[in-house]
Amino acid sequence: MKLKLKVKRGNDSEVRYDTFEVEVQEGMTFLRALQMIKEDVDPTLTFRQFCRAGICGTCAITINGFPKLSCREQVLPYAMMGEEVVLEPLDRFPVIRDLAVDSSQMITEMKKLRTWISGFSGDVRIPPELSKKIERSADCILCLACQSHCPQMLEEDYAGPLYFAKLYRFLEDPRDDEGLMRLKVAVEEGNLYHCLSCNKCNNVCPKEVEPATLIRELMTYTDIDGKGKE
Ligand code: SF4
Ligand code: SF4
Ligand code: FES
CATH class of the missing domain: 3.10.20.30 (Beta-grasp domain)
Structure with a gap:
């Protein structure tokens, strides 16, 4: 054949x-x-x-x-x-x-949204249920499939599903102390609320990260005061 x-x-x-x-x-x-x-x-x-x-x-x-x-x-x-x-x-x-x-734009955006663990020191225990909760976000392999299929990426200042999916874990991960600050950047500079909730990113993600689902959950974090997690 x-x-x-x-x-x-x-x-x-x-x-x-x-x-x-x-x-x-x-x-x-x-x-x-x-x-x-x-x-x-x-x-x-x-x-x-x-x-x-x-x-x-x-x-x-x-x-x-x-x-x-x-x-x-x-x-x-x-x-x-x-x-x-x-x-x-x-x-x-x-x-x-x-x-x-050319995926260099991805690096620039990741620096802007600071998508890495910040403030980690000493031993931190992550309970299994929390590990499960942030698992999907952590599973992202930066393949860009969601970014390339998202209709809102035509909007110049929309950060895109990849970054918002990555951001999700920082709001829950006890090793990080800048989650809310990053959420503030995601809303103000990445235009998180411009997501159309069309689920196209969910449908093409090869790792079942479900960025659109994580974006909807991010939108439930309303206390965006930039001071970090309690
Ligand atoms: S749900 Fe949001 S992030 Fe996902 S493809 Fe649609 S507009 Fe883009
Ligand atoms: S499609 Fe999935 S694995 Fe690929 S960059 Fe987007 S969220 Fe990450
Ligand atoms: S070559 Fe690594 S994901 Fe395909």
Whole structure:
């Protein structure tokens, strides 16, 4: 069985689509198909990969209009349809080349919203029920799938589901003492309340983080006084 791929090439100023055919192998993912094209047909084909195990978040691309981890998405169901599958870089990010996007904007936003544990010292016990509560937020692998699929990302100052999902844990994590301050930044600079609650980010997240659900929970924290947790 053959997999027919139509791959967006070039960058934001020069775009074309190239078509390829790959022989489907058992357990084949889109990342493997791209690797085979690069190895056997076109060494200039550019895409990102690292862990090949759905852990690092590096390999997300758009497959038939939906962001997916290419190392996890199996080609077989697509190949069985017999139709051409369109591979494109993630939406809402500048394209460096072919399927590789520039994600440096993510680093800038993460610094602005300070998405790391702050004020941690000494031993802190995290009860199992709390660990469970912040688990989803902590599971984010920064793959950018939600950011690329969120309609509100067209609004320039909307931080996006990735950051709000990350922020959630800091409001509950006892090792952190700046949760409310960060929430204030998220509301005032990241426009948290501009979320449309459309759930598109929930639907595309490969790690079931459910950013939209976490955003709705963030909105229940009303005591945004910037002084940190009690
Ligand atoms: S629910 Fe909010 S954050 Fe998620 S995709 Fe919709 S607008 Fe974006
Ligand atoms: S919340 Fe999900 S989709 Fe968004 S960056 Fe994290 S893992 Fe990816
Ligand atoms: S290569 Fe790491 S998540 Fe796909």
